[in-house]
Amino acid sequence: MSPILIERIQTIIVDLPTIRPHKLAMHTMQQQTLVIVRVQCSDGIEGIGEATTIGGLAYGNESPESIKQNIDSHLGPLLVGQEAANINAAMLRLDKAAKGNTFAKSGVESALLDAQGKRLGLPVSELLGGRVRDSLEVAWTLASGNTAKDIEEAERMLDIRRHRIFKLKIGAGEVNADLNHVIAIKQALGERASVRVDVNQAWDESVALRACRVLGDNGIDLIEQPISRINRGGQVRLNQRSPAPIMADESIESVEDAFSLAADGAASIFALKIAKNGGPRAVLRTAQIAEAAGVALYGGTMLEGAIGTLASAHAFVTLNRLTWGTELFGPLLLTEEIVTQAPVYRDFQLEVPRTPGLGLSLDEERLAFFARK
Ligand code: MUC
Numbered sequence: 001m002s003p004i005l006i007e008r009i010q011t012i013i014v015d016l017p018t019i020r021p022h023k024l025a026m027h028t029m030q031q032q033t034l035v036i037v038r039v040q041c042s043d044g045i046e047g048i049g050e051a052t053t054i055g056g057l058a059y060g061n062e063s064p065e066s067i068k069q070n071i072d073s074h075l076g077p078l079l080v081g082q083e084a085a086n087i088n089a090a091m092l093r094l095d096k097a098a099k100g101n102t103f104a105k106s107g108v109e110s111a112l113l114d115a116q117g118k119r120l121g122l123p124v125s126e127l128l129g130g131r132v133r134d135s136l137e138v139a140w141t142l143a144s145g146n147t148a149k150d151i152e153e154a155e156r157m158l159d160i161r162r163h164r165i166f167k168l169k170i171g172a173g174e175v176n177a178d179l180n181h182v183i184a185i186k187q188a189l190g191e192r193a194s195v196r197v198d199v200n201q202a203w204d205e206s207v208a209l210r211a212c213r214v215l216g217d218n219g220i221d222l223i224e225q226p227i228s229r230i231n232r233g234g235q236v237r238l239n240q241r242s243p244a245p246i247m248a249d250e251s252i253e254s255v256e257d258a259f260s261l262a263a264d265g266a267a268s269i270f271a272l273k274i275a276k277n278g279g280p281r282a283v284l285r286t287a288q289i290a291e292a293a294g295v296a297l298y299g300g301t302m303l304e305g306a307i308g309t310l311a312s313a314h315a316f317v318t319l320n321r322l323t324w325g326t327e328l329f330g331p332l333l334l335t336e337e338i339v340t341q342a343p344v345y346r347d348f349q350l351e352v353p354r355t356p357g358l359g360l361s362l363d364e365e366r367l368a369f370f371a372r373k
């Protein structure tokens with residue numbers, strides 16, 4: 001039997017409106033931009049993937065435009081003519097030829113897994129060794145920038161049983177104002193919800209030492225990336241002194257970062273993100289490092305649409321322990337879909353399809369409508 005080859009890799013930038021502005025320490029999102037990756041194979045099967053970041057270059061060192069360009073000019077041509085079913089060989093080829101670029105690689109790896117799943121009639125989770133659950137708890141981020149609006153939003157989410165974990169984006173404002181905002185929300189929600197914060201690296205160690213104590217003393221369950229990813233010593237000291245556990249997010253830009261953070265004791269929780277490790281297979285290597293080191297796990301997001309969200313979810317359902325749940329709510333922040341069936345959220349959980357591949361198909365008309373011209 002002749003091998004099935006990769007024939008063509010195409011990337012499409014899609015701009016989608018968000019339901020409201022989403023305010024992070026480094027950027028306020030008014031829309032989200034997805035890079036959709038389509039891999040055509042010689043057996044007629046197409047795999048789809050997604051490589052999405054936040055705020056152009058505000059979050060990480062790849063932008064939607066650079067992701068598209070790097071796949072079109074570098075990664076794609078390396079894979080055309082290669083065996084579609086040998087994902088190890090394909091990703092090794094990319095890793096040898098291209099440093100970093102984990103977002104772009106994640107989109108490609110997701111598409112190859114989707115194609116292989118469709119080919120074999122298996123969900124991606126089964127290609128990754130098999131799922132140990134069918135759904136994932138999903139947190140919601142309160143980031144309207146207004147305390148009263150955030151409380152109202154949280155109450156609505158609790159009422160409709162969509163989320164009972166809330167992550168608050170802070171760090172853009174003056175620290176005491178941010179702390180008052182968080183404490184007011186926690187007091188309003190009480191024991192009905194888990195309240196956590198994400199500082200997106202905005203504080204320095206001197207501010208974080210006091211702020212983490214205030215947050216911990218006021219019932220905040222988790223503090224995500226309080227200081228710069230560069231300040232490793234500060235992260236280690238905070239991890240030892242904060243009464244609430246510290247989660248590493250921006251600090252992890254590769255599987256190797258995860259290893260050195262674990263070795264240094266710089267965080268007690270890791271945010272797993274396919275985009276920051278190089279795909280659903282790569283993120284599981286970070287998860288294994290964490291498990292071996294006794295670091296707890298959280299299923300993170302770069303606010304991907306349906307494709308990136310389910311690519312993440314198929315990896316996360318294979319994990320033994322996901323102590324802190326996930327935040328795979330990206331599709332719910334968007335007003336529009338480019339797939340024929342939106343992911344299903346029910347009873348605080350995201351359901352992970354058992355259909356072949358990622359379990360999604362593109363809506364060609366909507367994709368064409370929202371594709372950047
Ligand atoms: C981040 O830094 O965690 C995840 C959820 C959200 O609201 O923003 C992202 C990015």
Ligand code: MG
Nearest residue numbers: 198224225249
């Ligand atoms: Mg974060």
